[in-house]
Amino acid sequence: EGQLTESGGGSVQAGGSLSLSCAATPFAFTRYCMGWFRQAPGEERERVASIDADGTTDYVDSVRGRFTISKHIDNNILYLQMNSLKPEDTAVYTCAAALGKKTVCRGGTCSRTCMYDDYQYWAQGTQVTVSS
Numbered sequence: 549e550g551q552l553t554e555s556g557g558g559s560v561q562a563g564g565s566l567s568l569s570c571a572a573t574p575f576a577f578t579r580y581c582m583g584w585f586r587q588a589p590g591e592e593r594e595r596v597a598s599i600d601a602d603g604t605t606d607y608v609d610s611v612r613g614r615f616t617i618s619k620h621i622d623n624n625i626l627y628l629q630m631n632s633l634k635p636e637d638t639a640v641y642t643c644a645a646a647l648g649k650k651t652v653c654r655g656g657t658c659s660r661t662c663m664y665d666d667y668q669y670w671a672q673g674t675q676v677t678v679s680s
Contacts, residue, residue, distance in 0.1 A: 581662030
């Protein structure tokens with residue numbers, strides 16, 4: 549069974565940047581959806597970003613333009629670069645892997661996507677705290 553190990557996170561002031569990494573073994577990035585999720589205290593877990601086998605990315609609207617998900621295929625590492633951080637970005641961030649896309653229908657439009665919730669493999673989570 550695969551293993552996901554995160555690093556990075558920490559505390560930063562609003563407007564600052566942080567980077568998260570996730571070592572994924574032995575997941576083949578060419579087959580899996582990879583994603584970042586977050587959960588703030590008292591809130592439900594939220595999809596943040598995903599990247600599919602071909603490298604196509606997707607983001608939740610609240611982080612689009614500020615966060616960048618990427619992957620290094622040769623060493624199987626997933627990244628999340630977070631810029632212009634806001635206090636509302638404070639949460640436990642977790643990387644996850646899923647075998648393949650699913651058909652998701654939102655607003656009357658259906659598409660094959662990696663932006664769904666029930667990923668099969670999860671890392672332990674790392675705290676990101678943004679102070680105002």
